[in-house]
Amino acid sequence: MQKNRFCTSSSKRALRTDRSESLMPAGPALSSWKQLTSSAGKKMSDTGQQLLSEGRRLYGIALWRALTGDSGDSANKDIRRAIVALSSAMNWLEGWDSDGFDLAHQFLDKSGELARREFSAGCCFDFRDDAYHQACPVALAHSRVGMSAGFVIKQSHCSVCGKDPEECEHISGRVYDGERCCRVITEAELLEVSLVERPNQPDARIHSYTLTRSELYASLGEGFAWGMTISCDRCLNPCRGLSYPMRNT
Ligand SMILES: [Zn+2]
Ligand SMILES: [Zn+2]
Ligand SMILES: [Zn+2]
Structure with a gap:
């Protein structure tokens, strides 16, 4: 080894x-x-x-x-x-x-x-x-x-309030009422996949x-x-x- x-x-x-x-x-x-x-x-x-x-x-x-x-x-x-x-x-x-x-x-x-x-x-x-x-x-x-994907996000929402993450006040990664906020991607366009x-x-x-x-x-x-x-x-x-x-x- x-x-x-x-x-x-x-x-x-x-x-x-x-x-x-x-x-x-x-x-x-x-x-x-x-x-x-x-x-x-x-x-x-x-x-x-x-x-x-x-x-x-x-x-x-x-x-x-x-x-x-x-x-x-x-x-x-x-x-x-x-x-x-x-x-x-x-x-x-x-x-x-x-x-x-x-x-x-x-x-x-x-x-x-x-x-x-x-x-x-x-x-x-x-x-x-x-x-x-x-x-x-x-x-x-x-x-x-492994593979890393590069993509453009077309549609996403905030996991806490469901709004556009650019517009709501929640910050991705922070915890609100015990729930970790994240950006839920529902539509994306794949640009490339690279080996890393x-x-x-x-x-x-x-x-x-x-x-x-x-x-x-x-x-x-x-x-x-x-x-x-x-x-x-x-x-x-x-x-x-x-x-x-x-x-x-
Ligand atoms: Zn081995
Ligand atoms: Zn084997
Ligand atoms: Zn939000």
Whole structure:
């Protein structure tokens, strides 16, 4: 595992600033920049920690079931749910809680291995539209990239009073009578989608990618016929670390 690539403290600080800019409302509502950054970070790491404990819980259940010889449907469902929760935990904790992020990564790798070893029917490449796709969430989580959308808001309203947010007195992000005010977007025009390391919506990720014919024929050799079921062995191998395709280094 290439731990040193996760984040140095200086790059983490830089990322935090970027993140809070896009997450939190600007303006006089919040008294200081520091408060603003820490409240965004707290929300992110709280959500991430919840997902992490849910993932660990489900992993524990699936492991126990595997050890007691129960490889049935519900055990398979538990391990698949653990994988989804843990990969989402990584998305929410990244840049905010590096210990939590590392732990989520470790449990994700363990869950992937358990899934492939004990519940291997769920570890096949997707074959659709005459192509094979890698859709293993464990594999995808190792490439730290996501999507950020640029769009123009055409219609929106304030969640507190229902009026145009430009015209009402409520401030997005503030709490009124126990309800957090936000801008509800009902119509928007999508301008572009860009690939970024840490998207504003932490779970806006790539869900599958296509495998090329040549790489399949090269790795599977003679016995391979197009369209046949191919199991994915990726998660049986030791982790080779995370990759950061959006970085120049
Ligand atoms: Zn309002
Ligand atoms: Zn896998
Ligand atoms: Zn890994």
